[in-house]
Structure formats: structure tokens, C-alpha cells
Amino acid sequence: MSGIATLPNSLSGPLDQALRARARAVIPGGLWGHLNAANLPPGYPQYFTRGQGCHLWDVDGREYIDFMCSWGPIVLGHHNPAVEAAVRRQAHDGDCLNGPGPVLVELAELIVDMIPHASWCVLAKNGGDATTACVTMARAGTGRRKILLARGSYHGAVPWCSPTVAGVTTEDRAHLIYFDYNDIASFEAAVDQAGVDFAAVILTAFRHDMARTLEMPTQAFAQRVREVCDSTGGALILDDVRAGFRLDLGGSWEPLGVRPDLSAFSKAIANGHALAAITGNDRFREAAQKVFTTGSFWCTAVPMAAALATLTELRRMDGPGHMRAMGQRLRDGIALRAARHGVGVIQSGPPQMPLVQFEGDVDFRLGINFCAEALQHGAYFHPKHNMFLSCAHTEADIDRALDAADAGLAAVARGFTA
Amino acid sequence: MSGIATLPNSLSGPLDQALRARARAVIPGGLWGHLNAANLPPGYPQYFTRGQGCHLWDVDGREYIDFMCSWGPIVLGHHNPAVEAAVRRQAHDGDCLNGPGPVLVELAELIVDMIPHASWCVLAKNGGDATTACVTMARAGTGRRKILLARGSYHGAVPWCSPTVAGVTTEDRAHLIYFDYNDIASFEAAVDQAGVDFAAVILTAFRHDMARTLEMPTQAFAQRVREVCDSTGGALILDDVRAGFRLDLGGSWEPLGVRPDLSAFSKAIANGHALAAITGNDRFREAAQKVFTTGSFWCTAVPMAAALATLTELRRMDGPGHMRAMGQRLRDGIALRAARHGVGVIQSGPPQMPLVQFEGDVDFRLGINFCAEALQHGAYFHPKHNMFLSCAHTEADIDRALDAADAGLAAVARGFTA
Numbered sequence: 001m002s003g004i005a006t007l008p009n010s011l012s013g014p015l016d017q018a019l020r021a022r023a024r025a026v027i028p029g030g031l032w033g034h035l036n037a038a039n040l041p042p043g044y045p046q047y048f049t050r051g052q053g054c055h056l057w058d059v060d061g062r063e064y065i066d067f068m069c070s071w072g073p074i075v076l077g078h079h080n081p082a083v084e085a086a087v088r089r090q091a092h093d094g095d096c097l098n099g100p101g102p103v104l105v106e107l108a109e110l111i112v113d114m115i116p117h118a119s120w121c122v123l124a125k126n127g128g129d130a131t132t133a134c135v136t137m138a139r140a141g142t143g144r145r146k147i148l149l150a151r152g153s154y155h156g157a158v159p160w161c162s163p164t165v166a167g168v169t170t171e172d173r174a175h176l177i178y179f180d181y182n183d184i185a186s187f188e189a190a191v192d193q194a195g196v197d198f199a200a201v202i203l204t205a206f207r208h209d210m211a212r213t214l215e216m217p218t219q220a221f222a223q224r225v226r227e228v229c230d231s232t233g234g235a236l237i238l239d240d241v242r243a244g245f246r247l248d249l250g251g252s253w254e255p256l257g258v259r260p261d262l263s264a265f266s267k268a269i270a271n272g273h274a275l276a277a278i279t280g281n282d283r284f285r286e287a288a289q290k291v292f293t294t295g296s297f298w299c300t301a302v303p304m305a306a307a308l309a310t311l312t313e314l315r316r317m318d319g320p321g322h323m324r325a326m327g328q329r330l331r332d333g334i335a336l337r338a339a340r341h342g343v344g345v346i347q348s349g350p351p352q353m354p355l356v357q358f359e360g361d362v363d364f365r366l367g368i369n370f371c372a373e374a375l376q377h378g379a380y381f382h383p384k385h386n387m388f389l390s391c392a393h394t395e396a397d398i399d400r401a402l403d404a405a406d407a408g409l410a411a412v413a414r415g416f417t418a
Numbered sequence: 419m420s421g422i423a424t425l426p427n428s429l430s431g432p433l434d435q436a437l438r439a440r441a442r443a444v445i446p447g448g449l450w451g452h453l454n455a456a457n458l459p460p461g462y463p464q465y466f467t468r469g470q471g472c473h474l475w476d477v478d479g480r481e482y483i484d485f486m487c488s489w490g491p492i493v494l495g496h497h498n499p500a501v502e503a504a505v506r507r508q509a510h511d512g513d514c515l516n517g518p519g520p521v522l523v524e525l526a527e528l529i530v531d532m533i534p535h536a537s538w539c540v541l542a543k544n545g546g547d548a549t550t551a552c553v554t555m556a557r558a559g560t561g562r563r564k565i566l567l568a569r570g571s572y573h574g575a576v577p578w579c580s581p582t583v584a585g586v587t588t589e590d591r592a593h594l595i596y597f598d599y600n601d602i603a604s605f606e607a608a609v610d611q612a613g614v615d616f617a618a619v620i621l622t623a624f625r626h627d628m629a630r631t632l633e634m635p636t637q638a639f640a641q642r643v644r645e646v647c648d649s650t651g652g653a654l655i656l657d658d659v660r661a662g663f664r665l666d667l668g669g670s671w672e673p674l675g676v677r678p679d680l681s682a683f684s685k686a687i688a689n690g691h692a693l694a695a696i697t698g699n700d701r702f703r704e705a706a707q708k709v710f711t712t713g714s715f716w717c718t719a720v721p722m723a724a725a726l727a728t729l730t731e732l733r734r735m736d737g738p739g740h741m742r743a744m745g746q747r748l749r750d751g752i753a754l755r756a757a758r759h760g761v762g763v764i765q766s767g768p769p770q771m772p773l774v775q776f777e778g779d780v781d782f783r784l785g786i787n788f789c790a791e792a793l794q795h796g797a798y799f800h801p802k803h804n805m806f807l808s809c810a811h812t813e814a815d816i817d818r819a820l821d822a823a824d825a826g827l828a829a830v831a832r833g834f835t836a
Contacts, residue, residue, distance in 0.1 A: 019523050026526040028703050032540045033712025035517050047522075048515035056512075059520055070514045073714055078512060091505075094474075094496060096488045096690030097466035098798065099453050102477055104465075105437050108444040122450045125543040125692055126713040136577055140585030157712045158576075159554055166708035167558030171589035241714075267714050272514030274543055274692045274715035285446050290584035294451025294575045295544040296491055296659075296685050297692035380516065 010042035010372070013060025019047045033157065034071060041372040041383060051078030053392035056380060064380040065401045067330075069388035072242055072267035075323075076313055077392020083271045083309045090305035101301035107308045111277060114311060116250050117259035118279035122288055124298055127241035128156025130264035130276040131202065133293045135160070137280065138200035138235035138262060141287030146194035148201040148234075150181035152209040155202060155239050175199075181207040182221045191228055200235035200262075201225060205243035205252030206350065211364065211384040213357060214349030222258040235261040235284065241276070242267060246323055246352045246388070249315055251279075270307035277307075314391070320352065323389040326398055327351030330389070333402040334409075341406075341413040353386045358412060366412050373411035379404035428460035428790070431478025437465045451575065452489060459790040459801060469496030471810035474798060482798040483819045485748075487806035490660055490685035493741075494731055495810020501689045501727045508723035519719035525726045529695060532729060534668050535677035536697035540706055542716055545659035546574025548682035548694040549620065551711045553578070555680060555698065556618035556653035559705030564612035566619040566652075568599035570627040573620060573657050593617075599625040600639045609646055618653035618680075619643060623661035623670030624768065629782065629802040631775060632767030640676040653679040653702065659694070660685060664741055664770045664806070667733055669697075688725035695725075732809070738770065741807040744816055745769025748807070751820040752827075759824075759831040771804045776830060784830050791829035797822030 011017060020037075023046075024030045030038065030046070037046035045058035054077055056066045069075065076083060090103065104123070111121045124130050135147055155161040159172040179190040181203070191198055203225065207215035229236040238260035240252050245268040248254045262284055266276035274297070280288055313319070328351040338345040344359030358366035367383030374381050379401040381387060429435060438455075441464075442448045448456065448464070455464035463476035472495055474484045487493065494501060508521065522541070529539045542548050553565055573579040577590040597608040599621070609616055621643065625633035647654040656678035658670050663686040666672045680702055684694035692715070698706055731737070746769040756763040762777030776784035785801030792799050797819040799805060 019520055022523045023526065026523070026530045026538055028538050028540065028707035031518070031522075031717075032706075033710065033716060035712070035717050037517060046517045047520055048517050049511055049519055051512040051515050056515060066516065068516050070516055071714065073514050078515075084509075087509075091502075093467055094469040096491050097469050097474060097496075098484065098486050098488055099455060099464045099466050100449070101467055102433075102437055102465055104449075105440045105444070108441065112444045120444055120446050122445065125715070126547065128713060129544070132576065136585035138585070139587065145587050157710050158550065160577075162710050164708070164710040166710070167554035167556070167705070169557065169563050169593060171592040174589040174592075175587060272715075272718065274718065274721075287585070288450075289446035290582070292451065292575050292580050292582040292584070294453070295546060296489065297543070297690075298451060299449075299453050300690065300692065303692075 012043060012045040013058065013062060015059045016045045016047050019059060041368040041375070043372050043375050053077040054390050054397055064375070064378055065397050066380045067387040067389070067401070068380060068382055069390045070272060072388050073272040075245060075268035075319065075390055076271045076310060077390050080271055080313065082313045083306050086305040086309035087273070087302055090302045095302040096297065096300045100299040101304070103301050103304045103308060104299065107304045110308060110311055111279060114249055114315070115263065115279050116254065117263065117281055119282045120280055120285050120288065122278045122293060123304070124276040124278065124293065125274050125295055126156070127264065127266035127276055128158045129295070130241060130266055130278045131155045131239050132158055132160065133278045133291065134237045134262040134264050135200060135202065136291045137284055137287045138237060140291050141284045142199045142233060142235060144197045144199035145175040146177055146197045146199055147175055148177050148179060148187070148190045148194060148198070150203060150207070151178045152212070153181065153204050154209065182215060182218050184221055184224045187225060188228065191232060191234070198232050198234040200237050201229065202237040202239055204239045205247065208242060208349065208353065208386045213346060214355050214386055216350065217256065219256055222253060222256045226258045237261065238263045240265050243353060244268060245311070245314055245319070247320055247350055249320060269310065270303050271310040273303040273306035275303040275307050317391060319391045322391050323352040326393040327354055327389045329395060329398045330354065330401065333398065334405050337402065337406045337409050341409045343409050343412050349386050352389050355386050356381065366415060369415055370408035370412050374404040374408035377404035377407040430461060430463040431476065431480060433477045434463045434465050437477060459786040459793070461790050461793050471495040472808050472815055482793065482796055483815050484798045485805040485807070485819070486798060486800055487808045488690060490806050491690040493663060493686035493737065493808055494689045494728060495808050498689055498731065500731045501724050504723040504727035505691070505720055508720045513720040514715060514718045518717040519722070521719050521722045521726060522717065525722045528726060528729055529697060532667055532733070533681065533697050534672065535681065535699055537700045538698055538703050538706060540696045540711060541722070542694040542696065542711065543692050543713055544574070545682065545684035545694055546576045547713070548659060548684055548696045549573045549657050550576055550578070551696045551709065552655045552680040552682050553618060553620065554709050555702050555705045556655060558709050559702045560617045560651060560653060562615045562617035563593040564595055564615045564617055565593055566595050566597060566605070566608045566612060566616070568621060568625070569596045570630070571599065571622050572627065600633060600636050602639055602642045605643060606646065609650060616650050616652040618655050619647065620655040620657055622657045623665065626660060626767065626771065626804045631764060632773050632804055634768065635674065637674055640671060640674045644676045655679065656681045658683050661771060662686060663729070663732055663737070665738055665768055667738060687728065688721050689728040691721035691724035693721040693725050735809060737809045740809050741770040744811040745772055745807045747813060747816045748772065748819065751816065752823050755820065755824045755827050759827045761827050761830050767804050770807050773804050774799065784833060787833055788826035788830050792822040792826035795822035795825040
């Protein structure tokens with residue numbers, strides 16, 4: 001089996017390498033967080049200079065058909081004309097003023113109209129702002145403390161829920177109780193443990209933990225969570241930061257017929273402009289008002305104008321439907337080609353947010369090999385994290401990406417027989 | 419003494435009122451956070467449609483000379499040509515991609531060059547992201563837990579430090595120890611209480627608590643804090659979110675000759691574009707790398723391009739010097755006019771971030787009266803929170819604002835004799 005080190009073109013381009021060397025001097029580890037290319041397969045660039053639709057160019061001028069969409073935010077494609085026109089108009093008027101622009105009211109009304117469970121919304125900047133605010137509002141509204149969450153779920157990079165514990169104190173997580181996603185018995189045990197102090201359960205829209213086969217929530221699980229929240233008074237928080245506006249414009253659990261009390265949105269809400277939203281029902285309106293949540297840029301008008309245009313466009317064109325169709329085309333094409341190469345693939349997640357894994361690939365060596373080779377052929381995939389489709393992906397883009405995937409599958413097949 | 423209710427024009431304009439009514443239906447309390455006009459004197463508008471330089475227009479078309487600068491972010495003035503050109507160029511290329519643009523490296527290098535204590539930086543979106551990251555990095559670097567902070571200081575609207583406690587648990591603040599700003603004995607007592615668990619002290623650049631006369635740090639206090647941190651191994655964190663880049667481009671304690679280990683910046687860093695920065699010295703470089711801090715929009719290139727242009731322009735024109743001169747002109751002019759009216763004013767804070775209070779005005783009635791009347795004459799002041807000068811304020815703007823201030827002082831004087 002071919003190892004990572006033997007791959008051709010295992011370095012990114014020379015301009016990328018030069019920037020990385022400079023960055024290492026002034027940024028700890030070269031880059032913070034989830035976009036650090038050190039965690040990606042060999043050859044993946046760190047620095048990008050251009051985006052257009054679903055196409056990306058790295059600093060060395062190499063072009064890719066993109067299946068990460070900036071890890072979620074780009075939902076209509078880069079430089080979407082409707083969004084960019086709205087941004088230019090709003091920027092021409094005013095962005096960061098002593099109060100919001102009228103666009104705030106239009107956007108809040110649109111969000112409340114689109115999201116059936118929502119009777120109000122509050123805006124913020126980060127997904128973590130929104131999940132933290134939901135938890136705080138749930139505690140304020142119930143007068144209770146315990147937060148139930150699924151083992152391995154990602155809710156943000158803040159001390160109460162960060163996937164790492166450097167600098168985190170025991171007390172930051174004193175009132176968390178863990179259960180297993182989609183496991184009713186485990187959830188009920190957590191509720192029992194919380195007892196009268198059960199403030200809220202927070203759940204991602206589906207199980208999209210890194211480096212794990214994706215898993216949709218079962219109807220039975222979602223319904224049971226809702227029932228238990230209703231009978232005990234705990235709040236149901238949907239962390240729709242990653243999936244929101246890709247699966248269903250009314251919130252990702254609408255197809256299940258299960259409505260949360262509070263939801264956290266961000267990523268795709270403004271097609272790459274920094275915005276997050278907390279939505280809630282009337283039960284938590286007073287709590288939302290009592291909790292002091294704010295930030296220096298939370299009332300800036302340009303990201304709101306971008307969100308208004310993004311959500312309007314997603315609704316007009318049935319964005320989730322388009323992404324589902326394109327994701328299905330990618331999935332079907334990969335399945336066909338994998339079979340031809342005799343490679344066993346495991347494809348999971350909603351078609352709009354797919355993951356491709358390989359049978360028996362416990363150390364992700366095959367996935368890394370697949371992605372590294374596909375990258376050299378112009379498709380930007382990810383081996384461990386769910387990918388993202390956008391409304392800018394066309395059938396021609398998918399077919400071109402399938403050629404790159406085919407090269408990746410061939411490399412995996414060669415690895416099998418080497 | 420004239421009460422608030424008897425003021426003329428005590429309502430904002432009709433379009434503003436109509437938007438507020440619509441907002442109340444879909445946003446708890448009408449607006450979250452510090453920009454909620456419900457906390458402002460009568461007549462202050464909630465909604466704005468335009469900014470240019472230091473001039474603002476509300477939704478009803480009324481123009482103001484602005485002394486809040488969006489509560490800090492606007493440091494060069496609205497629509498600064500250098501910043502907006504940089505923004506347009508970067509937006510044309512790409513903003514939110516699968517990794518940062520080369521502008522990240524240029525900006526990080528500039529920040530490290532400008533800030534003498536900094537050997538590295540990490541970027542974020544909110545001031546609260548930066549203060550929270552500093553605290554977490556200090557804990558990770560020292561292996562200790564206790565955070566010392568001054569009673570009444572604002573460090574963000576997140577559970578560990580929010581000025582309100584709705585939804586906050588006791589454990590969120592388990593490791594905080596309070597002392598009094600500028601009080602060496604009180605600080606030393608806090609250090610003693612922390613003992614070997616002293617992770618960090620976090621201090622705002624000066625004492626700028628809401629509704630309190632502003633107070634600069636004394637040289638003796640700042641030096642003693644540094645000495646104690648050096649002798650005990652605790653980190654000195656400067657929360658320069660509010661004051662950063664207005665007082666000194668090297669960080670607000672440079673004039674004191676006292677350098678922090680970690681600093682949090684935001685607000686003015688990118689002239690209204692959403693950005694925050696954590697800077698640190700080499701002692702905390704490894705800790706900064708170990709702490710997982712990230713967000714969906716933390717690598718977007720447009721705010722970085724805005725910051726690069728903003729900091730370059732501030733340096734080129736000696737922005738702090740200009741703002742100091744304009745703030746001093748405002749202060750001198752108010753002092754002169756107050757004396758003429760026989761009104762006793764208390765002016766505090768650095769000239770770039772002034773506060774005007776009135777003698778004996780314990781309930782801020784005079785300050786509110788002053789601001790409400792000045793607003794009707796075209797100057798947007800604040801009665802309780804430090805105000806902000808920008809580089810766009812000219813002598814002519816200050817003089818025009820002094821006419822408005824004079825009307826406000828006359829109203830206060832009338833109040834005294836009514």
C-alpha cells in the first residue's frame with residue numbers, strides 16, 4: 001500500500017511554502033484552528049487568492065473545484081451576483097454605525113418567517129457565540145444549569161465545549177452531561193442524571209463528528225428528545241451552525257417534524273460574511289432579553305444585507321434541493337467509479353454534506369491518498385470532515401470533479417495491489 | 419430642574435419609531451446589547467442609514483457629528499478611502515476561502531512590528547473572543563487557574579465576564595478574584611489569595627467602567643502589576659479591546675513603559691470591519707498553539723485587508739496624535755463654555771476617549787439633559803460611556819460640535835435655575 005510520503009507532488013506550491021515559512025514566525029503553529037493545512041493531506045495549499053462560484057485558486061494559481069465551501073459558509077458560491085450587489089449597496093451607505101440599519105428588521109422578519117419554530121432572533125458573529133447564547137438563554141429561562149450534549153459533537157471552540165482542553169478548567173464543564181447521539185436510552189439516562197436541574201439538551205442537526213461516518217438523526221430519537229423536553233421543561237437546542245440552510249430552509253429538523261425551542265445558525269447564513277443567528281420561540285423570549293449578548297460588530301449592516309440576499313436567493317432557487325441533487329450526482333458517480341476500480345467506499349451524510357470513507361481504512365491512509373491524488377487533478381475534497389456542496393456546483397462541475405475522483409480511486413486501487 | 423419627560427423632541431423620527439415597532443415583534447427587547455437605544459437619552463435614534471467621515475445620518479435623514487464612532491470601531495472615519503479601496507480590492511479577489519489570503523501574513527507581520535511586546539498574533543472576530551483566548555492561553559501556559567480582574571471592568575459579554583448574570587452559573591466564575599483598579603494593596607491581596615494558582619491578571623488599558631469617572635492607570639500601579647507577575651509567574655493580560663490603536667499604536671501601556679504578556683485587541687483594528695487580535699510574547703507562544711481557538715470567519719481576507727490599511731494609515735498620519743489634539747480641542751471648548759454658563763463639568767479620560775459629567779449629577783439627569791439637547795443641535799454624545807474621537811474629526815467638526823455642546827450646557831444651566 002502506498003504511503004503518504006511516496007505521493008507525487010506532496011508539497012504545495014512555492015509561493016504557498018514561502019508564505020507558510022513567514023507565517024510560522026508570527027503565528028503560533030503557522031495558523032490557528034480548523035483551516036490549518038497541517039491537518040490536511042500532502043499537497044493541500046494553505047493560502048488562497050481567489051474564488052468564483054465553486055472554483056478556488058490557491059496562491060500559486062492552481063485551480064480547484066471546491067467541496068469544502070470554506071468549511072460551510074459559501075452556500076451560493078463565491079461572488080454570487082445577488083449577494084455582492086446587496087453588499088456593495090449597503091457598504092456604499094453604511095456598515096458599522098451607532099446602531100443597526102433598517103436591514104436588521106427586514107432580516108429578522110425574514111428569518112422568523114422562514115424558521116417555523118422561531119418567533120424572534122438575535123444576531124451575532126460566530127457559531128460559538130450562537131451556541132453559547134442558546135445555552136445561556138436556556139439556563140436563564142429555566143433557572144436550571146445542566147446541559148446535555150452528545151459525546152463527540154462539536155459546538156464551538158470556546159472553553160465550555162472546545163474539542164481540546166488546554167486552558168480549560170473543570171468548572172467550565174461542571175454542568176455538562178454526555179450521552180450518545182441517536183441513543184434514546186443514553187439520552188434518558190442523562191436526563192435522569194440531570195433531574196430537576198435539566199436546563200437544555202443541545203444537538204447538532206445530524207451526527208457530523210470529525211473522522212467518523214456521518215449519521216442522520218432517527219425519527220424516533222428526535223421525537224423522543226422533544227417529548228422528554230416537553231415533559232420535563234428542558235429546552236431543546238438545535239445546533240444548526242454547520243447544517244443550517246443546506247438541508248432545509250426552515251431548520252434542519254423540519255423534515256423530521258421536530259421543532260427546537262432555540263436554534264443556533266451561522267456558516268451559510270450570509271454566504272461567507274460574518275454572521276450568526278440565535279432563534280427561539282416565545283417561551284424563551286424573555287430569557288433572550290435578560291441575557292446580555294453583544295459584540296462590537298454584531299449590528300454591522302453589510303453582513304445583514306448579505307444574509308438577506310443569501311436567504312432570499314436560497315428560497316427563490318430551492319438551494320437545498322439543488323445541493324441535494326448535485327451531492328447525489330457526486331455520490332452516485334463515486335459509487336460507480338469505486339465499483340469499477342474494485343474499491344470499497346462508505347458514503348455517508350446528507351448529499352449536501354457528504355463524507356467519503358474507505359472500507360477498512362481505520363487510519364485514513366486510503367482517504368488521504370484519495371484526496372491527495374484528486375487534489376492534483378483539480379478537486380478539493382476532505383478525507384475526515386463532512387464536505388459541503390454549494391448552489392454554484394453545476395452538473396459539469398460535478399462531472400469534472402468525478403474525473404479527479406476517478407484518479408483518486410485509481411490511486412487507492414493501486415495502493416490495494418501494491 | 420427640567421426632567422427628561424419635559425424635553426422637546428423627546429422621540430426619534432417617525433421612520434425610526436416605525437422600525438422600532440416592527441423590531442419589537444421579532445427581536446427580544448427590540449435590540450440586543452450595548453447599541454440598544456432604549457438605554458440612551460430621549461430623542462436618540464436607533465436606526466442609521468449612512469456614515470461619512472465623522473458624520474452620521476439616522477433613518478429619518480438627521481445628521482450628527484458623531485462622538486461614539488460606533489462605540490469604538492470607526493477610528494479613521496466612515497468610508498476612509500484607503501480602507502475602502504483595500505476592501506474592494508480584496509473582495510474582488512476573494513474573502514472567505516478554504517484558507518487565508520497572503521494578507522494574513524502581511525497583517526500579522528505588521529502587528530508584530532507595531533506592538534513591541536508581541537512576537538506573534540492570532541486573529542478572531544469579537545473582543546470577547548480575544549479576552550477569552552488570552553485567559554485560556556494564560557491558563558494553558560501557566561498550568562494555573564485563577565484570573566484576577568478589576569471590579570467593574572468590562573471584558574466582554576460572555577458568561578465568564580458578562581456584566582449581567584442571567585444564565586450564568588457560579589462555576590463560570592469559580593476562578594475569578596477581584597481587586598480595585600489602581601489599588602496596589604487590593605491587587606496584592608488578590609495575588610495572595612490566588613497563591614500558586616495565579617494564572618493571570620487582566621486589566622483594561624484604563625479604567626473605563628460605564629457610568630463612572632474615567633481613570634488612567636497610575637505608573638506605580640502598572641509597574642507593580644508587572645513586577646508581581648514577573649516574580650510569581652502570572653501572566654499580565656492587557657485588555658486593549660476598547661482603547662487599542664487610539665492611545666498608542668504600540669499598545670496602550672507603551673507610554674507607561676509596562677508591557678503585557680498577552681493583549682486583546684478589536685474595535686478600532688479594522689475601521690469597522692469585524693476583526694479581533696490576540697498578541698503575545700514568546701513565553702506564551704506554545705500555549706497559544708495548544709489552545710484550539712477558531713471560528714468560521716476568522717480567516718476571511720477582507721477584514722484583514724481593512725486592518726492592514728487601517729493600521730498603516732494610523733501610523734502614517736499619527737492617528738493617536740490627531741485624535742488627542744481633536745479631543746483636547748473638544749475638552750477645552752467644553753470647559754470654556756461650561757464656565758461661561760456657570761455649569762460645573764467633570765471631564766475625564768484620555769482626550770481621544772473622553773467622558774463629560776456634571777458636578778453633583780449622581781443620577782445622570784444633567785448629563786442626559788446635556789446630551790439630548792446637544793443631539794437636537796447635531797452632536798451625538800454619550801452621558802455615561804466614554805466617547806470616541808476619530809481621525810476624521812477636523813477642527814471645524816469640533817467647533818460645530820461645540821456649538822451643539824453649548825446648547826446642551828445652556829439647557830443644563832436652565833435646569834439649574836428652573
